[in-house]
Amino acid sequence: MIQSLNEHNREDLQEALSKGGQKLTPQREVVFAVLLAQRDHPTVDEVFNRAREVMPGLSLATVYNCLETFVGCGLVRQVNHERESTRYCPNLAPHAHFRDKETGQVHDIELPPEVMKSLRSILPPGFDSEVIEISFLGRAKANDSLNSN
Amino acid sequence: MIQSLNEHNREDLQEALSKGGQKLTPQREVVFAVLLAQRDHPTVDEVFNRAREVMPGLSLATVYNCLETFVGCGLVRQVNHERESTRYCPNLAPHAHFRDKETGQVHDIELPPEVMKSLRSILPPGFDSEVIEISFLGRAKANDSLNSN
DNA sequence: CTTGCGGTTTAGACTCATTCTAACTCTTTA
DNA sequence: TAAAGAGTTAGAATGAGTCTAAACCGCAAG
Structure with a gap:
């Protein structure tokens, strides 16, 4: 409660x-x-x-x-x-979201800094990004405890 | 036209x-x-x-x-x-989207396969994803010709 | 005190993208 | 030619989110 x-x-x-x-x-x-x-x-x-x-x-x-x-x-x-x-999500650490196609549940996925870096690196010169949103869509097999943070 | x-x-x-x-x-x-x-x-x-x-x-x-x-x-x-x-976007190649905060314009960003791979690799076991959406928010300095595909 | 003020909360009206519905059209199949 | 089926159409309905105007609340100034 x-x-x-x-x-x-x-x-x-x-x-x-x-x-x-x-x-x-x-x-x-x-x-x-x-x-x-x-x-x-x-x-x-x-x-x-x-x-x-x-x-x-x-x-x-x-x-x-x-x-x-x-x-x-x-x-x-x-x-x-x-x-x-x-x-709404009170997890402030940088993370991506995984949405389960079947249950509709959203899980947080930790986002290691090197992945963030490789993502930033694909931006052509002149593009400056403050926010990157990453979301996966698929199925998460069982393991209820893995959701959120 | x-x-x-x-x-x-x-x-x-x-x-x-x-x-x-x-x-x-x-x-x-x-x-x-x-x-x-x-x-x-x-x-x-x-x-x-x-x-x-x-x-x-x-x-x-x-x-x-x-x-x-x-x-x-x-x-x-x-x-x-x-x-x-x-x-709506008729670009079928895997790509991310960059949204310009100021103009609201959306630009396609090419997504190299190794970046896709590193993204997939951050999923914990049990998570299977078919679709990955990546979107940047920021400013794109000039260079009108870079939009879309 | 008690009055006034700015920020907050509230109910309900409103907006607007999207979806739904039911009628209509067109093409194909019988 | 009739019946069936897919696609199109206008307009009504939906629903998340926003706006509005009134009430409320805590507090500082008189």
Whole structure:
């Protein structure tokens, strides 16, 4: 179940928010806690439903707002696959995503620096890239524990 | 301007369609010609507008249908960036996409086989991937001629 | 205090890409 | 010529996400 944030995580949140000129609010705490509690790349709706168990008055618009704020503060990444609903991921380490064709589950795949480098190297001169998104589509055989980080 | 398909391209289209159990229709020819004429990763709307110059009665639904058919036959790839409108690309060679933050333009980036290989190698055992999507976000300095293929 | 202010939250209206539906057309097969 | 089947069409429906305007809240100034 969704716990409230521990001291450590609350401080991280607090700090990242204030760096971005934002405040820590009860809603933001709950939404952040939801993301940390179950790192399965939930959609906004999923976050909304989970958060409401803990804070029933929370509105969907606020969940959108909170998540956008987190993305702006670099606390969370958006994960898009084709045009499906955007998913959210609190894993900050550079990583790729693997989407299971059958279950729809999204798994994080560690991205070693040398692979990042070889990717950057394929850019022709004049192309400067800040963000690289890599996503695999396929099947992951069993091994439930491998998801996320 | 949009030309009608030359013999060679019409045959390719014809063949790919019939392999997928589909027929060559005037609408499909026009839509395909639009994609080949300007390889700038147009959205459905852009394809629609260009195609109407040549076939004014064409409907938007048909453009959606044609593009979906082409994707099904492997003639064309969809390109998605975040949740923006889907774009279409008739470049069949394996390649990544580079999206210019400022202009919004999408450029094709050639993907050498050894980079593909190193990417596949980061998948943990049990993960089998058929499709790998790679997209860069950044700025491309000038050099208009480098776009697409 | 209590008033005012800026940032946050809220419900509901709105947008817009995409999908669906049902009617229509065209071509082929019987 | 009729019936069947594929493809096309206009417009309605869907649904994720955004916008708007009102309510709320914590806090600093009076």
